[in-house]
Amino acid sequence: VPSHKNVDPLFRGDRADAVAMPDAAADPSLVRHILYRGGYRRATPYLSTSSSDHVAQRFAGRDGRVWRTSGAAAEAGGANHLSQKELDTILKASKRGRARWPNAHERLLARKYVELHAEHLIDFVPFKREVSGVAEAVRAMFEKA
Amino acid sequence: VLLLSCLNCCFNGLQADSFGAKVGYCVEHRVVLHAAESLTCGRQFRRDLLVLDADAEAAHHRVAFSRDDIVVLRTRANAKAAGYVDGDISLLTQNESAKEVADYGRLGTKIESLARLSKIRGARAELARLSLSRTYVHRCVRNGGSWTAGIHQLIWTIDRLLEPPEIGFDDLRDDLPIPQTRQRELAQWSIVMLRFTFLCDVGSFAPKSDPVAQLRDVVGRAAEAVDEIDISALMRWVTQKGWALANAAFPRARYEELAGELAQAQEASARAMVRKGPRKRPVKQTTLPASPRRSSR
Numbered sequence: 474v475p476s477h478k479n480v481d482p483l484f485r486g487d488r489a490d491a492v493a494m495p496d497a498a499a500d501p502s503l504v505r506h507i508l509y510r511g512g513y514r515r516a517t518p519y520l521s522t523s524s525s526d527h528v529a530q531r532f533a534g535r536d537g538r539v540w541r542t543s544g545a546a547a548e549a550g551g552a553n554h555l556s557q558k559e560l561d562t563i564l565k566a567s568k569r570g571r572a573r574w575p576n577a578h579e580r581l582l583a584r585k586y587v588e589l590h591a592e593h594l595i596d597f598v599p600f601k602r603e604v605s606g607v608a609e610a611v612r613a614m615f616e617k618a
Numbered sequence: 619v620l621l622l623s624c625l626n627c628c629f630n631g632l633q634a635d636s637f638g639a640k641v642g643y644c645v646e647h648r649v650v651l652h653a654a655e656s657l658t659c660g661r662q663f664r665r666d667l668l669v670l671d672a673d674a675e676a677a678h679h680r681v682a683f684s685r686d687d688i689v690v691l692r693t694r695a696n697a698k699a700a701g702y703v704d705g706d707i708s709l710l711t712q713n714e715s716a717k718e719v720a721d722y723g724r725l726g727t728k729i730e731s732l733a734r735l736s737k738i739r740g741a742r743a744e745l746a747r748l749s750l751s752r753t754y755v756h757r758c759v760r761n762g763g764s765w766t767a768g769i770h771q772l773i774w775t776i777d778r779l780l781e782p783p784e785i786g787f788d789d790l791r792d793d794l795p796i797p798q799t800r801q802r803e804l805a806q807w808s809i810v811m812l813r814f815t816f817l818c819d820v821g822s823f824a825p826k827s828d829p830v831a832q833l834r835d836v837v838g839r840a841a842e843a844v845d846e847i848d849i850s851a852l853m854r855w856v857t858q859k860g861w862a863l864a865n866a867a868f869p870r871a872r873y874e875e876l877a878g879e880l881a882q883a884q885e886a887s888a889r890a891m892v893r894k895g896p897r898k899r900p901v902k903q904t905t906l907p908a909s910p911r912r913s914s915r
Binding site: 488509510511512514515518524525527528532533535536554559572576578580581582584589591 | 619620621622635653655667668673676679681682683690691692693696702735755758793794795796804807808811813836837840841842845846847
């Protein structure tokens, strides 16, 4: 994990036909996103990815597909890249802003999932004032793996 | 969406996020799950969350998915028609705890199945017992029962608190991007937290005035005290604080008293049934002999 570079590939298991669309204006809580709170297809400003294609394959399931991007590609497209290391640091050290969450157990659970899934987030909050650009950015930054 | 799948559902007692059997088994639909991470239904009850949060997520899930059929999460295709589930349990009969899960509630009562699971060593049996105990007590309480439906599972869980979960390397399921020793630590941490999650569930169902209600924040206290995913540190906290806390909330003497009362109530109910004929709804079985005490201090 410490060796992961911004240009290294990141993989996402998703539908076979397209990557899910984030909602830049949705609740930016990291724990809420990582624990998948709020029900199926809840709005989230993040797209989860993994540095492991095996993990992404697991998320894709038998009817989905693995998509590929990188931290550098995400940033070139106007999004932020929150690496696994950054995520763990934020969830461990900060209890404010997007890391705020009232439940200590669920904060730890989120850290466990980040580690287990080698999770990196692509953060679309920078598109909050220009949400119309999200779809094009997602299409540009992900390709079929 | 892995967390919304059958992999993270208490009704599938055979698998967790990183360990367990290669196939799952749903005790609600009575089918073998060949791709649990891709499947779901409207009955999903999340294993990773405390009961009130799991209930809130279940309400969301019921809106999106039917309770009647297991489907492929992304496509909503019927899982049986797609060949992802079937009723052939022959695969499960090779493993003692998997066989118990497949027989859950079929041979005798569910509480008897849980009692048998409590006597099987290893993390797979414990995962199954804790997962199914959560659904058992939850359903009893939702159907108008009391937290005391969980007294046996509660004492079995407290008796195990001082034992580090036994996870063999063949219990680790996946080719995950972390060393297997770390994967095993994460699995052990998950089982210990699941023990506390069950204690929290029962504590949440008890009235606030009951000492058992002190258990409702025990998982949060563990997480605040050991703010790392470190099984050694967590077990130290259990030894120094957690075990005593659980025993103070539900001492063995209280268990024996309640178990005796429940046994008497059940005997009286059975006698009444003999005199009056069968009732429309039989009283739920909640009594059975206590399992041997595993640990003591």
